[in-house]
Amino acid sequence: MSALTQALVLQAQRYAEAGDARAGKAFALVLENDTFNLEARTFLAREALASGHAETALEHLLVAVRIAPSKAALWRSLGLAQMACQQASEAEASFERCLQLNPSLHVARLHLGKALEAQGRHDAATRTYLQALSSAQRAGHWLDQASTPPWLQDDVAHAVAVADAG
Numbered sequence: 174m175s176a177l178t179q180a181l182v183l184q185a186q187r188y189a190e191a192g193d194a195r196a197g198k199a200f201a202l203v204l205e206n207d208t209f210n211l212e213a214r215t216f217l218a219r220e221a222l223a224s225g226h227a228e229t230a231l232e233h234l235l236v237a238v239r240i241a242p243s244k245a246a247l248w249r250s251l252g253l254a255q256m257a258c259q260q261a262s263e264a265e266a267s268f269e270r271c272l273q274l275n276p277s278l279h280v281a282r283l284h285l286g287k288a289l290e291a292q293g294r295h296d297a298a299t300r301t302y303l304q305a306l307s308s309a310q311r312a313g314h315w316l317d318q319a320s321t322p323p324w325l326q327d328d329v330a331h332a333v334a335v336a337d338a339g
Contacts, residue, residue: 178207189216196220211240218250227257245275252284261291279309280325 174182185199197220203213218233234251241247252267268285271278282305289298309315315325
């Protein structure tokens with residue numbers, strides 16, 4: 174990485190850490206100097222997904238998984254972007270790859286269930302939801318409200334409802 178790119182990344186990181194809106198523009202500038210900068214790609218993908226620009230997030234994440242194909246979190250993020258773009262079968266493959274790389278990412282298994290459900294594969298989705306719940310609970314997670322992070326409580330409740338209905 175060139176000295177210029179390093180300086181740009183450092184400034185972008187400072188903006189991001191401070192919650193400064195200039196972080197996105199700074200990371201975009203990083204990409205102008207280093208098209209394959211993973212940190213810039215992932216930051217811009219998260220920002221795009223959060224602001225409802227799923228196609229832009231998808232573009233960044235497709236590059237990111239080519240840069241770092243062994244990073245499970247990138248595959249999970251790619252799956253989320255694909256779901257946002259109504260690409261459930263592609264998302265299924267991304268979530269499966271994520272879980273191959275890191276089987277303990279229980280949330281990715283919930284997302285895999287959603288991808289299966291979106292494809293009308295309800296039995297497979299139910300099995301996947303149950304696998305997510307049981308593997309997480311064996312690891313001491315999602316046992317009760319205290320062991321389930323607040324941001325995940327709606328997903329777990331959805332998975333339980335689908336499993337109960339099945």
